[in-house]
Amino acid sequence: MRRSAITTTARKTLVATLRDNLREQIKSGKFAIGTRLPSEAELTREHLVSRTVVREAIAALRADGLVEPRQGSGVYVLEPQAEIPAPFTNIDSTRLSSVIELLELRTAVEVEAAGLASQRCSPSQEEKIILCLRAVNEANSDRRPSTEADFALHLAIAEATNNPRFPEFIQMIGPNSIPRRALDQSAPQEVPQSYIDRINAEHDQIVNAILGRDDNAARDAMRMHLKGSQERYRNLLRK
Known part of the structure; x- marks a missing residue:
């Protein structure tokens, strides 16, 4: 042998x-x-x-x-084939069109993720979602960069589906999938308070629906949040 x-x-x-x-x-x-x-x-x-x-x-x-x-x-x-670039490696977060493309894709995936998370999340996953929500809301309210905290919240929701493909997808597209609050990050004080309040409220609605085990409400809240982001960036394109 x-x-x-x-x-x-x-x-x-x-x-x-x-x-x-x-x-x-x-x-x-x-x-x-x-x-x-x-x-x-x-x-x-x-x-x-x-x-x-x-x-x-x-x-x-x-x-x-x-x-x-x-x-x-x-x-x-044979003639060498052109190398196919890895997915999501050519995203330009400074282009509004790229941001909108990612938001459309995220909507297709994350709406269902929110619904599944509301039915499957464990107590420890609930706790992680709450902590992530608190972190992103505090960052927004303090007018600190919130991209990483925002990404962590969406990743925590994907993990709570207990289907590993959802967090794999979120991690593959990475933090660049989170739209910036404003195009000019050098002047965060110019971000309207109404915008901050709206984003925080949208996150609250998503998490409350998940914790309340209401899958329809969780899907609706995530859809409203991501569709709202799409509309806000489309409005910027028109200016």
């Missing part, structure tokens, strides 16, 4: 070595786009490995989109 394990490990190392070697030759242009790789037998002789190692290395290159086997012809080098 031990001998088999060692043999398997050695083969995996040979596969990785051959895969990396061929990948480098493709990237360097030794094997140009559209050309055929050496045959399985040629690669076996050149690199002193088994046919199994060659096949596994070619399979790895195929999975990476670097080569394409063609029946009866051989294995051909």
Whole structure:
């Protein structure tokens, strides 16, 4: 049994070595786009490995989109595919349109999260939501930056769904998903008190509905909060 394990490990190392070697030759242009790789037998002789190692290395290159086997012809080098950027990495929080896009997406997810949280949250999760609510309301009232506290509240609600996909989504989009209270953060004293009071009241309504185990009210409160944010930013676009 031990001998088999060692043999398997050695083969995996040979596969990785051959895969990396061929990948480098493709990237360097030794094997140009559209050309055929050496045959399985040629690669076996050149690199002193088994046919199994060659096949596994070619399979790895195929999975990476670097080569394409063609029946009866051989294995051909493909043109590299454009790298797909990771989701939510090109968000520009200074652009109102980006803020609105995220708010629309958050509305689709977080309305349901609020409803589920109202039915599933544990006592410890309730306590965390209350503490997060207190922190964001105090930051808003004191006219201190509240983005992190706001994000923590929404994350706590997502966690209270007890479905790990909801907090994973919130964490993936990150704090940039929280709209800034004003475009000019350098002058927080200019934020109207009416705005602060409204945001705090909206957060209160969401949390009270969750704690009251009213899933319909929780969804409605979250929808009103995020739809209201969308409307406020759309009004800024019109100016």
